[in-house]
Amino acid sequence: MKSINMFILVFCLLTQCIAVNITRIQVPSLVETGTEFVILDCEYSTGSVSPGPGLVMKWFFNGSAGLVYQWIPPMQPQVIGLLKGKVDMGFRISDEPLQAYRAIKILKPTTDLSGNYTCVVSTFMEEDRRTKPMLVYSPGKSFHFIQEKKYVFLVTLICIAEDLYPKPVMAILSQGKPLKQAVTEIRMDSWGLYTVETRALVHDDDVTSPWEEFVCVLKLPPANYMANRTTVYFPGLMPTAYSIAAVEVEKPQERHAHRSRATAASLTSVLYLLCAYIHRIII
Ligand SMILES: *[C@@H]1O[C@H](CO)[C@@H](O)[C@H](O)[C@H]1NC(C)=O
Ligand SMILES: *[C@@H]1O[C@H](CO)[C@@H](O)[C@H](O)[C@H]1NC(C)=O
Ligand SMILES: *[C@@H]1O[C@H](CO)[C@@H](O)[C@H](O)[C@H]1NC(C)=O
Ligand SMILES: *[C@@H]1O[C@H](CO)[C@@H](O)[C@H](O)[C@H]1NC(C)=O
Numbered sequence: 001m002k003s004i005n006m007f008i009l010v011f012c013l014l015t016q017c018i019a020v021n022i023t024r025i026q027v028p029s030l031v032e033t034g035t036e037f038v039i040l041d042c043e044y045s046t047g048s049v050s051p052g053p054g055l056v057m058k059w060f061f062n063g064s065a066g067l068v069y070q071w072i073p074p075m076q077p078q079v080i081g082l083l084k085g086k087v088d089m090g091f092r093i094s095d096e097p098l099q100a101y102r103a104i105k106i107l108k109p110t111t112d113l114s115g116n117y118t119c120v121v122s123t124f125m126e127e128d129r130r131t132k133p134m135l136v137y138s139p140g141k142s143f144h145f146i147q148e149k150k151y152v153f154l155v156t157l158i159c160i161a162e163d164l165y166p167k168p169v170m171a172i173l174s175q176g177k178p179l180k181q182a183v184t185e186i187r188m189d190s191w192g193l194y195t196v197e198t199r200a201l202v203h204d205d206d207v208t209s210p211w212e213e214f215v216c217v218l219k220l221p222p223a224n225y226m227a228n229r230t231t232v233y234f235p236g237l238m239p240t241a242y243s244i245a246a247v248e249v250e251k252p253q254e255r256h257a258h259r260s261r262a263t264a265a266s267l268t269s270v271l272y273l274l275c276a277y278i279h280r281i282i283i
Pocket of ligand 2: 062063115116133
């Protein structure tokens with residue numbers, strides 16, 4: 001041990017070893033899937049200005065076993081394991097020889113890249129490390145809230161959403177309160193994405209007004225993400241072979257992209273209201 005230390009000391013005296021301190025680690029804490037790229041940066045200061053030997057910079061994922069990036073100036077950086085094929089290799093964050101490739105530009109981050117990122121910068125003399133978590137969340141697709149009317153006096157409310165990450169939470173609300181009889185099932189597919197389905201059976205006797213609006217709320221708690229859909233139920237209708245599409249309450253930014261679908265949904269609900277009305281007149 002002593003001789004190694006001695007060696008380092010002599011080596012450092014000869015080559016002007018550098019000290020290192022990480023001053024800032026920048027990792028976005030929340031990223032939505034579909035984002036073009038993210039940049040993980042690790043700013044450090046080196047004591048010596050000359051490009052001395054011995055600087056090693058590494059990025060780890062989920063602890064010290066998960067090396068994903070290594071750069072030993074003046075060589076080219078290497079991408080290892082999990083990040084292979086997902087990094088822009090030409091990306092330089094700085095023109096300084098000892099800083100150029102300290103950051104990682106990850107292209108189209110996916111949910112499996114969620115975890116703790118640790119940046120380790122070391123020289124012969126010291127080592128510094130910092131860790132920050134990144135969550136790549138998926139708000140999913142096909143978020144639907146429908147009614148299934150198979151029996152008189154009863155309706156089944158079904159709310160479904162697919163391709164979510166991390167684990168979702170779903171509830172069906174009646175007048176702002178979760179329905180106690182609702183049952184939620186969550187499945188994970190081979191990509192690690194979740195499908196969630198909540199079902200609730202509602203009896204006409206429990207609907208005290210001529211109609212009731214139910215709200216299905218979908219949440220991804222760690223991502224602070226929330227969305228909802230509503231459906232209006234009219235008690236007293238006869239069973240139908242068809243499920244009734246919910247009126248989709250969409251976010252403003254979604255509304256533009258999916259205008260045709262939203263129009264179709266409102267058309268369905270208008271037709272439905274009309275049917276309900278005719279039905280009442282006949283009875
Ligand atoms: C790093 O920080 C320590 C104290 O936190 C300081 O003694 C040292 O000089 C710093 N080194 C560099 C290279 O900035
Ligand atoms: C990530 O970091 C958090 C807090 O620092 C820790 O609780 C968790 O165990 C870490 N996860 C992994 C996989 O290292
Ligand atoms: C990394 O750690 C996070 C928790 O910090 C965990 O959710 C995730 O599944 C881990 N990823 C891998 C690939 O081990
Ligand atoms: C449903 O979402 C809208 C915005 O899209 C929001 O204004 C409303 O409060 C939400 N309702 C519930 C019950 O969370």
